[in-house]
Amino acid sequence: MFDVVDVVPDSDAWLDERRASVGASEVAAVMGLSPYSTALDIYKSKSGIDREFDPLLSFVGHASEPIIAEWVEKFSGVQVTLEPAFMARSIEYPFLHASFDRLSSDPFTTWQFKTAHFYTGHKWDEGIPTDVRVQVQAEMLVAGTQRAAVVVWIGGREFKLFWEQRDNVFIEDHMIPALTKFWVDLQAGIAPQASTVAEISEAWHDSGDEMEAPEELQQRIEQRAFLLATAKEAEEDAKKIQVELGQFMLDHNVEVFTVGGKKLLTYKRQAGRASFDQKRLREERPDVAAEYTTQGAPFMVMRTIKPKETKK
Structure with missing residues (x-):
């Protein structure tokens, strides 16, 4: 069902392996279901262009895993012994891999651990957030399992355990086709379409041309x-x-x-914002104003032009 990828997390070899296929945590972005990343982000990452990475978040994530695992074994009420996990690559779909947080036996089950800030814990009130559900479905596809466990540690004091059942309709009708198309396009150098204003701005090139709007x-x-x-x-x-x-x-x-x-x-009442009188500085000390003035990067503006009323 899968091959074990023997690499040390966050190492260069681990990064190379991640570039060689789509990770379960990236599937939601590929499918347009992530609030944090886009398909174009993942495309760039696989092409060697990564977004800025916060090592502190990675540290917190890894450091919290033993605490969450101990909570599961001591306080969750589930009689289970958790085992160290690993990175696995799907044999049937080699363009997909998953990095499990923990594993358990009888039956073989994958465990995914998450942390959430106190102010974002409400996102778990109705169950597992969509992007995490997609990740776990991808992990079950790689592992060949029918159920997965997700534990979230909220605000450093509250734990929640969820069980996610495998959804074969979603996997076969939506996930696999989306991943297959993404990977085929990636090999052909065909980037996904922009899905944010920022991505449109980055790809924009001025032409000055006009056309009749469809x-x-x-x-x-x-x-x-x-x-x-x-x-x-x-x-x-x-x-x-x-x-x-x-x-x-x-x-x-x-x-x-x-x-x-x-x-x-x-x-x-809040303290008022301090303001700087640029106009006065330019008038009274133009030399200083020029020395300390920097030109900001261009940005895109979309305006709807209202037809002018015809005067009678």
């Missing part, structure tokens, strides 16, 4: 303008509610609303 894009342009206008109206409505809430708090001389003893809303 009818279907005219509808999308109108839809975008409508959404922007709606967002602006919603912001104005939110300000009206803020006035209503603020007046009530002012009348009752309170700064904090609570529910069940927990903070729900605060309204407090």
Whole structure:
């Protein structure tokens, strides 16, 4: 079902192995289901261009694994002995690999450990987040298992254990086709389409050309303008509610609303931002202004041009 890849985590050999196939933790990005990475990010990584890597996050992740494993064995209520895990490459789909956090026997089961900040722990309230579920489904595909365990350590004090059942429909109808296409395109040097504004900006090249907008894009342009206008109206409505809430708090001389003893809303004065009068400096000390002025990088701006009304 899989071959064991004998490499030391975070070593050069480990990095080379990761470049040679898609990792289970990268599958959600390839499928457009990750809030953190895109298919183009993964494409660049496999091509040797990695995003900035935070070694502290890696350290915290690895350092937390023994603590989570001990919680599982002592406090989770599951009678299980966890064993060290490894990197494995699928034999049937050699473009896919997985790095399990722990393993258990009878039956053979993979374990995935996660940590979450106190302020992001709510993402686990309804179960395993989508991107992690996709990762675990990919791990089950590599391991050939029917069930996997996921444990999250939230805010350094709360643990949650989830069991994820294998979803063959998702794997066969969606995951495998997406991964196969991505890998075939990668070998052919065909990059995924941009999926963020930042990626569009990076790929942009100025042409100055014009063309008649296709009818279907005219509808999308109108839809975008409508959404922007709606967002602006919603912001104005939110300000009206803020006035209503603020007046009530002012009348009752309170700064904090609570529910069940927990903070729900605060309204407090903050120190004003310090500002710098660039115009005055340019007028009074143009030499100093020129010396300390740097030109920012160009950025993309999309504007909808409203037709001018014809005067009668």
